[in-house]
Amino acid sequence: MRSPQGWARLRRMSQQLIHCGGARVKNPLDSLWGTVICGVILTAILFFVAKMLVTGSMVG
Amino acid sequence: MDDVLTGAILRWAHVLAGILWIGLLYFFNFVNAEASKQANAAGEGAPIGKYIMPRALLFFRWGAVATWILGAALLGMAEPPVNGMNGFLAAFGLQGDAAPIGIGAWLGTIMLINVWTFIWMNQKKILGIVPATDEQKVKARRVAFLASRVNTMLSIPMIFFMVTGPHQPIFH
Numbered sequence: 001m002r003s004p005q006g007w008a009r010l011r012r013m014s015q016q017l018i019h020c021g022g023a024r025v026k027n028p029l030d031s032l033w034g035t036v037i038c039g040v041i042l043t044a045i046l047f048f049v050a051k052m053l054v055t056g057s058m059v060g
Numbered sequence: 061m062d063d064v065l066t067g068a069i070l071r072w073a074h075v076l077a078g079i080l081w082i083g084l085l086y087f088f089n090f091v092n093a094e095a096s097k098q099a100n101a102a103g104e105g106a107p108i109g110k111y112i113m114p115r116a117l118l119f120f121r122w123g124a125v126a127t128w129i130l131g132a133a134l135l136g137m138a139e140p141p142v143n144g145m146n147g148f149l150a151a152f153g154l155q156g157d158a159a160p161i162g163i164g165a166w167l168g169t170i171m172l173i174n175v176w177t178f179i180w181m182n183q184k185k186i187l188g189i190v191p192a193t194d195e196q197k198v199k200a201r202r203v204a205f206l207a208s209r210v211n212t213m214l215s216i217p218m219i220f221f222m223v224t225g226p227h228q229p230i231f232h
Contacts, residue, residue, distance in 0.1 A: 029209035032090065039216025046163055046217045053159035054231040 067137050074130035078222075081123035082215055084116055089212045092116075093205070109187055117183055124175045128168060135165065160231055164221030171211045171218065178207035 028034030051057075092108070099105040138147025143155050151162035182204035185192035192200060224230055 027206075029206055029213065035089070035209050035213050036216065039213040042213065043217040043220045046221070050160040050163050050221065051231050053154050054157060054228070 063137060063139075067134065070130055070134050070137070074127060074134055077123050077126035077130055080119055081127050082219070084120040084123065085208065085211055085215060087116065088120075088208055093208075113183070113187055114189075117180065117187075121175050121180050124172045128172045131165065131168060135161070157228055157231075160221050160228075161225030164218050164225055167214050167218035167221065171214050174207050174211050174214075179204050179211070182207070 026034075028038050092112075096105055096108050099108055132148055135148040135151045136146060138151070138158070143150060145153065145155060147158065150156070150158035151165050154162045154166075182200035184190045185197055185200040186204060
C-alpha cells in the first residue's frame, strides 16, 4: 500500500504531467485531428493486444 | 432458411445499421459540430437544434441498438465454436481466435452505452426535451461533446477489428 505522502507525490506528478511549462496541455479530443490520431494510436495498441491474445506472443 | 443465408442477411443488416449509426456519429463530429458553431455565431443555429438534431439523434441511438443486436446475433451463429464456447461468449471472453472480433465487440458495446448515457441524456438537456438551467446546459454540452469525441476515437479501432477480426492471418 502506498503511504499518504506517496499518494500526494503521485498526485503532484500527475498534475505536473498535465501542466507542461505552465501551459495546460489541451485535450486531444477537442480537435478533430487529435481525435483521429488518438484512434489510430489506440488501434495500434489494441492490434498487439489482439495478437498476444490469439498467439500468446506479441511478435507472432 | 439455412444458417448460411440467415448469416448473410444478418451481416448485411448489421452493416446497414452500422453505417446509419457511425455515419451519423461522423456527421455530428466532422460536419455538424463546426457548422453549428458557425450558425450559432451568425444567430442562425436554432433550426439545427429544432429540426435536424432530434431526427438525427433518433436514428443515431436506435441505429446503435440495431447494430449491437444484429452483431450479437452474428457472433452467436459463429462457426466453428471456439474452445467449445458459443461464439458470443468466446468473443466477449476474448478467447483465442475470437479475441480480435471480441475487442471490436467490446468497443462497440462501450460506444452503445456511451450513446444512451452520456450523449443522449445530455442532448435531451441541450435540446430542451428535459428542463435544464443555462448552467446545466453548458455542462451538458461539454459532456455530450466529449462523449461523442470518445466514440469517434473508439470507432477507429472498432471498425478495424470488425473488418479484420474474421481474417485471422494478420493476427498470427
